[in-house]
Amino acid sequence: MHSKAESDDQRPITGLALEVIGREGSVAFIRDGEVVQSADLPSDVRATASLTPALESLLISMNSAATGSSTGQAESPLPTQTSHPEFIAVADGPGSFTGLRIAAATAKTLAYAWGIPVVTLDSLSVLAAAVLPTGAAETEASGDDLPGVGQRMMVGLDAYRGQMFVGTFVATEAGWQSDKEIELLDRDDWLETLESASPGTWLTGDAIKPGLPTAQLRVVGRKQTLASALAKLAHQEYLVGQTTDPMEVLPKYFRPSAAEEKAASSK
Structure with missing residues (x-):
């Protein structure tokens, strides 16, 4: 376990976040609780090819902003041991088998x-947290944008x-809180x-x-x-x-792959 409280270092708390939950993905950089830059991965390029360049571009931008320098071609795309973020965040599942594997491996490699x-x-x-406006806890968002407690x-x-993977959440003052285990449901369920x-x-x-029967729900x-x-x-x-x-x-797939299910059914 590691926390900022364990250190007297007064540098800003910075973090790098990456996810490839679905067919695409995104990356973000956060400083002292505020997301300062984020980007979706290009939809026309597989995450296997686009995740690393997106991270490099993000880190170059953040390092340049922190030092006040312009980025040259010879500059290293990755932070040094003295300028790296304090943590890396990754969504570990459920989701795309390939995407989760790529995201977990990338986060693990950089963190190590x-x-x-x-x-x-x-x-x-x-996914639940993403429906709230950025900075919802700190800004005067309209009632239409924020859920009421409960x-x-x-x-x-x-x-x-x-x-479908299905999760249920309840709104608290701190945001959406899960109140049930993630379920894997067939279409009828x-x-x-x-x-x-x-x-x-x-x-x-x-x-x-x-x-789908969603007329009575708030999509x-x-x-x-x-x-x-x-x-x-x-x-x-x-x-x-x-x-x-x-x-x-490690990625959490929540179910066997199609190949594993096929192999099991053939036994």
């Missing part, structure tokens, strides 16, 4: 190289093969869950498709990049020492 901890958060908590949220993440939800329940995620989209939401959640976790050793970071 810099000697810093990793903060891991489940993907559905990140309101409920369902998050549906398309798991493909006719299944997903439809039943939607139909039985209380009117006014917030609903988000890419499992929300046209034609909302994300208001920030997923990496921004991840960074803000991770910053709070870091402050209280909820971190993971880099070598213990």
